[in-house]
Amino acid sequence: MEFKHVPIMVREVIDMLNLKPGDVVVDATIGGAGHSLEMVKRILPGGLLIGIDQDDEAIEASKVRLEPFGESVILKRTNFSCIKEVLKDSGVNAVDAILADIGVSSYQLDEAQRGFSYMHDAPLDMRMDRRSEITAEFLVNSLSKDELEEIIRDYGEERWARRISEFIVRERQKKPIKTTAHLVEIIKSAIPARSRRGGHHPAKRTFQALRIAVNNELAILEKAITDFIDVLKPGGRLAIITFHSLEDRIVKNAFKREENACGCDGKPRTRIITKKPLVPSAEERERNPRCRSAKLRVAEKL
Incomplete structure (x- = not known):
């Protein structure tokens, strides 16, 4: 069965990540590369996309789909909780944007x-x-x-x-x-x-x-959000899509905590871009009923 996953809120994600040529970005749950395909187009020339997924079939499907972009794409089969190790292995110190689309993919449900x-x-x-x-x-x-x-x-x-x-x-x-x-x-x-x-x-x-x-999805997500923000450059953005209240609550509370957390200069670490989560349009919900519960939250590193 071909790996197919319908990416959700692609336009909203791209707009919110504020991508530009030369950026280094991470798709922490690359799936079938639906979001990544649009992300990589906006960071070229000179950009780098690092795709992470723990599903071997997702990595293989992404490899085929992103092959035209050659060395502008690095793929790693691991959990996104290992983002710091992935970046170190890739020779990257910090990134401009991170996307994490949490939960089970359409392919995993259909297979x-x-x-x-x-x-x-x-x-x-x-x-x-x-x-x-x-x-x-x-x-x-x-x-x-x-x-x-x-x-x-x-x-x-x-x-x-x-x-x-x-x-x-x-x-x-x-x-x-x-x-x-x-x-x-x-x-x-x-x-x-x-x-x-x-x-x-x-x-x-x-x-x-x-x-x-x-x-172990919820515990991994909780820890990963802190690591995501650690590796963002100042001005870099983190976008997370969730599909049920437990995940969304973790993201919402983590973003609030990071917005109130003070770094060494006594200032907040992040600011929340989406005071209320973005949700799919009525048209997208009709076209893809599985996206009905999706919520997108975005924070920016200060």
Whole structure:
């Protein structure tokens, strides 16, 4: 399957990053290079784009798409939490702009065998980096009931977390839970019928929670924001796209903290450019329903 990911709010991202020829920029979650393709066009001649992704298929797809730009592009397969090491290896001290598009990609959702989607029957995987040993199958079959409840409640904001965790533990005593379809059945049986009528898919929140836990997404994001700002040049901008309230809250609070944090001269480190997050236009939401919950926040290094 070809790696396809529809980039979100491309025009807004490009406008907000304030790119110009000669800039050094980082796409911290390059995916299929949808944003990067537009970013690199605006930093040439003389610019450099560094693309990071922990998904091997994303790196391979980006390599093909960005091949015409030759040495103006460097690609690294790793997590964006390693941005300082990536820049050091690339001979770069500081950058003019960083974009991070957080969460699961369209390709990862659509590629059934990756196990991210509750719409396809597949192995219960959910790893963004397939070199990792921790899978969703491992979590649902090894964690205690209380640990599962905490993950589903805190990362999925699921009101039925206790019942779902109870049903998971009960079911795995009969046989291991190895597929997404099996887990969906358990979740549906745990949530009362009246609560399953209308609204989102009953497994949506639990799958989100397990994906976040498998990939340690929230803890990584929290640390990475500080590192992103550390490596920005004065006047450099950081743009982050999130897709659910937990991620957005981390970004919002981190930006506020950095705006109030004082450097060695006693002045704030950053200023927030987007007092309210930017969201996709009605036209984009209609064209790409998956972008409906997206929010874009931008901060500038002082």
